[in-house]
Amino acid sequence: MAVRPRVDVRLEPSDVLERGPALQEVLWDILGWEKETATATEQFTNALSNHVFLIKRGCKTVVLRIFGSVDQSTLDSVRVFELLSAAGIAPTSLGLFLNGRVEQYLVGYVAIDSLPVMERYADGIAREMARFHDLATRALGDGGAAVESLGGRLRRWRAEVEALDLEMDWVRDGLLKVDVEGMIGSIDGFEEAVLHGDLQAGNIMVPKDDKSPVRLIDFEYLCSGPISFDLSNHFLEWSWSGDYSVLDFREERWPSLAQRRRFVSAYVAARHWSAGVDRLLAEVDVCVRVSHFHWALWGLLEGTRRQGSATWDYTGYAKGRYGWM
Numbered sequence: 066m067a068v069r070p071r072v073d074v075r076l077e078p079s080d081v082l083e084r085g086p087a088l089q090e091v092l093w094d095i096l097g098w099e100k101e102t103a104t105a106t107e108q109f110t111n112a113l114s115n116h117v118f119l120i121k122r123g124c125k126t127v128v129l130r131i132f133g134s135v136d137q138s139t140l141d142s143v144r145v146f147e148l149l150s151a152a153g154i155a156p157t158s159l160g161l162f163l164n165g166r167v168e169q170y171l172v173g174y175v176a177i178d179s180l181p182v183m184e185r186y187a188d189g190i191a192r193e194m195a196r197f198h199d200l201a202t203r204a205l206g207d208g209g210a211a212v213e214s215l216g217g218r219l220r221r222w223r224a225e226v227e228a229l230d231l232e233m234d235w236v237r238d239g240l241l242k243v244d245v246e247g248m249i250g251s252i253d254g255f256e257e258a259v260l261h262g263d264l265q266a267g268n269i270m271v272p273k274d275d276k277s278p279v280r281l282i283d284f285e286y287l288c289s290g291p292i293s294f295d296l297s298n299h300f301l302e303w304s305w306s307g308d309y310s311v312l313d314f315r316e317e318r319w320p321s322l323a324q325r326r327r328f329v330s331a332y333v334a335a336r337h338w339s340a341g342v343d344r345l346l347a348e349v350d351v352c353v354r355v356s357h358f359h360w361a362l363w364g365l366l367e368g369t370r371r372q373g374s375a376t377w378d379y380t381g382y383a384k385g386r387y388g389w390m
Contacts (some may be wrong), residue, residue: 152204294356
């Protein structure tokens with residue numbers, strides 16, 4: 066694996082937006098871009114944990130990602146990204162700085178921004194999901210990186226939420242009363258793989274030319290677990306369609322049985338998987354409740370961590386996900 070440049074500089078979003086000297090130093094050390102060169106910056110608004118920017122210099126464009134936090138899990142995710150990049154799954158990692166990374170920009174691709182686009186590319190998304198599950202499991206399944214299990218994450222996040230001692234009835238008397246072990250047991254025996262973990266619209270890149278394959282980005286919530294978790298997560302995201310101002314799910318947007326069957330059939334065909342479509346559809350139904358629980362815990366943790374600086378209603382999102390369990 067190629068050794069990527071590492072720069073001992075810490076960036077804040079303001080450094081990037083203002084194109085300050087710290088940003089120029091990172092771009093010089095990693096990319097060789099001359100300092101004080103006029104650089105256009107554009108912030109992605111659909112990344113809720115990290116700060117993600119497009120950095121442009123002339124006809125060249127890269128992605129700059131500032132991590133939401135830097136701890137052991139972040140370091141593990143850096144290692145995972147490097148392995149996925151080497152396996153041809155993730156965009157190329159161009160270099161690291163103290164609290165982030167510079168990545169390849171996927172030329173000719175745009176993120177999904179509406180439900181019609183999600184529906185239009187459904188078959189391609191299914192095929193790319195199947196490819197990801199196969200290649201990521203091979204790349205990470207040999208112990209080359211720390212990959213948390215879905216069950217382990219649910220246990221950890223629940224314990225962290227309980228430790229917050231939040232004074233909300235729906236948390237104390239509802240969410241924290243959920244039988245986590247029973248939930249984990251309900252998915253025991255399901256077909257497993259290394260999962261993307263967050264197959265929402267903004268993490269799915271579709272080609273402008275309609276000829277290239279769909280690509281996946283942002284592997285922050287990667288874990289190991291049942292493939293039906295990724296599928297159910299994705300189907301639930303049809304209710305959002307990238308619109309993060311909406312804090313309630315829209316039941317009418319849940320894909321129909323015919324749409325789900327077509328998607329799962331495309332997935333199964335791409336993986337040459339022996340299990341039947343009906344079995345996987347049944348497993349997806351079980352994982353819907355797991356997905357709501359997972360993201361309800363996440364919303365509470367993120368809302369607490371970003372208290373005073375959050376620009377999005379994480380707690381409202383968490384309550385909405387719990388209400389759909």
